[in-house]
């Protein structure tokens with residue numbers, strides 16, 4: 512079997528790359544370990560940066576996002592029983608779209624399948640070979656039979672726990688573990704606020720988000736080693752009521768839980784993101800804590816760069832953008848890593864911390880919610896910084 516670009520992983524990164532390559536007439540095969548149903552129902556991120564939504568439209572998969580996604584012009588920061596709104600449109604002229612990651616994945620799979628694209632699910636034992644040559648190879652097992660895919664390039668878009676990163680020699684990684692995790696729920700209940708609420712409370716962080724006019728997504732800061740069995744639904748609701756209260760009658764609407772899980776929080780950046788004919792994209796190379804809503808957006812930004820670089824190579828043999836891939840991608844990754852760390856430290860309560868740390872976080876929240884300069888900084892990072900080949904700040 513032969514293709515031009517072999518892609519490991521059918522998450523947002525792998526699928527979008529396959530779609531963007533297809534639009535340039537470049538062939539690819541996507542190899543995914545899980546089954547289609549699992550991939551399409553994994554509840555994860557929900558916030559699309561302005562540029563992410565634009566990119567999905569350009570990729571021809573924006574239709575359902577534009578009809579079902581929720582356009583938000585700001586967010587609310589809540590602390591000390593008070594709410595403060597950061598208006599994204601006022602500060603940056605841009606908004607965000609609230610649309611679940613699994614919906615993006617469904618739209619991308621449908622687009623690839625409709626165009627006759629080759630996306631294979633339930634593929635096991637992926638191994639990579641001859642990455643230092645111009646004819647790398649992916650070996651894998653499908654329906655209990657071994658197979659091999661010859662390609663020009665291999666893209667490791669197989670997430671944080673994938674195998675691709677392990678093939679990069681001399682990898683350097685930067686890492687930070689946080690002393691907390693997020694307990695996330697999806698509830699069949701209409702959102703209790705029109706916009707997202709990021710709340711810092713003495714008991715810890717809470718986030719009110721949503722997926723549709725009838726489904727709410729919420730998160731609570733918990734200990735990293737927390738056992739989900741110790742969080743029956745009543746305890747989750749009680750804690751959400753407490754942490755999201757605003758002292759002036761905010762009411763949280765409850766409903767049956769559709770999903771419940773704990774996500775660890777870490778920052779991780781691996782460099783370089785490429786070696787020979789292997790290039791990494793998305794979570795395979797970097798992870799951010801979810802407080803800045805950057806994970807999926809970064810995966811999509813990587814793929815924009817890759818699609819342009821591979822497009823140049825296939826158009827006329829240009830390799831400059833490919834050679835500069837790590838440098839280009841990491842500039843955005845480090846900015847988002849800083850923003851995510853900053854949002855995380857400002858909004859969470861460090862269980863091993865002291866009153867000094869708490870006061871610093873509160874002083875920062877006070878500053879962000881009173882200074883137009885700081886509000887603009889939050890807004891431009893949250894809605895998404897300009898791409899290398901995109902709009903400028905002003």
Ligand code: RFL
Nearest residue numbers: 520522523524544555556669670673793794804805806807
């Ligand atoms: P993905 O989405 O993890 O996709 C990687 C795909 O590769 C497959 N795979 C393999 N396939 C073949 N062979 C192998 N050996 C393979 N190993 C793995 C996997 O099954 C999967 O389908 O990575 P991608 O495309 O880079 O996209 C990144 C985003 O998914 C990620 O950044 C965000 O979802 C992060 N994230 C969140 N981000 C937010 O902004 N807000 C959130 O609320 C949020 N919640 C989350 C999250 C990530 C989570 N993970 C990874 C544990 C919640 C969770 C549980």
Ligand code: PHB
Nearest residue numbers: 556557720801802803804
């Ligand atoms: C979500 O809706 O899942 C969500 C929103 C904002 C975040 C993280 C997750 O920062």
